[in-house]
Amino acid sequence: MSTIVLSGDATVLKDEHVKRMALERGLTRIRLDIEDAARSTEIFNQNNLFSQNFLIDVVDFDDWKKDDQKQLIERIENTTMPVILRSLKTIKGFESLDFSLPKPWERERWIEYVEERLRAHSMSFEKCAAEEIFQMVGPDDLLIEREIEKLACIGEKVTLNLVKEIVFNHSKIQMDELCFAISSADKSSAHKILSKILSHVEPVLILNSLIRYFIDLYKIVVFADKRSSYSWVYIKDLSQRLDVPVVRAAKMMGFVFKGQPPTVNHLQLYDVEKVESILNQLQLLDKELKSSENKTIPIYLFVDSVAQLTGGQN
Incomplete structure (x- = not known):
């Protein structure tokens, strides 16, 4: 692995993928966001000596200025460090993995997504409870994740009544x-x-x-x-x-x-x-x-x- 683009809009799934990759490879993740854009070259230079121990995670590449994006791409092409670029779209010249969420109007696919996230937290649930979570939260993966984390703390089967009691009605x-x-x-x-x-x-x-x-x-x-x-x-x-x-x-x-x-x-x-x-x-x-x-x-x-x-x- 050198550089991989995580395309699509699934923030939660991208987070999990990067953390799992760093854990499996024994790498220390270095998070770069737009506030680090101006000093990205400095950050790369500081860590290049130990390149095999770090994973650079650029979390908001789309938001960077064009000049900063160009400079970052140049640094990536000249480094041996593994790099993750998070973007809504693919970037020419780099391997890409798609992490796209359902469209906002694709209700059934969103309910399937909620069910998948409940399973990811090892939670048993009623199907109507997953439907209610989506109804109360809407098509927002970050909010869905926060509400599921709340339910996970209860440690009970996720029922319709439990969702109505615990989940915030966004x-x-x-x-x-x-x-x-x-x-x-x-x-x-x-x-x-x-x-x-x-x-x-x-x-x-x-x-x-x-x-x-x-x-x-x-x-x-x-x-x-x-x-x-x-x-x-x-x-x-x-x-x-x-x-x-x-x-x-x-x-x-x-x-x-x-x-x-x-x-x-x-x-x-x-x-x-x-x-x-x-x-x-x-x-x-x-x-x-x-x-x-x-x-x-x-x-x-x-x-x-x-x-x-x-x-x-x-």
């Missing part, structure tokens, strides 16, 4: 971010989040979340005093009276949590008529999703409509 967080981006008239962010969610969540589930969200907004617009800012005590009391999650209510009302960026006070953005108009649009969207062959375009158009209604330009 898809719910994404859905909340989508709803808030839409209601804040941040069309650009909403489109990006929507594109990601649609890769693994059915449109009807997105619609259900939007309906619940804008019903909560309707309650707040109707019953909250119109102010430029609100205290935590006021928000907490109102959320309990209206049965609206307190964090959701706080964000809608422009409350800024410590260390978080400012949020849009929706009571300055909406009145009752505007929210009623949005709820009517959601009713029409429900009918359209049930009758339309393309179920994604109507949701994007809904995002644009809310932005136009509230004067959002992004």
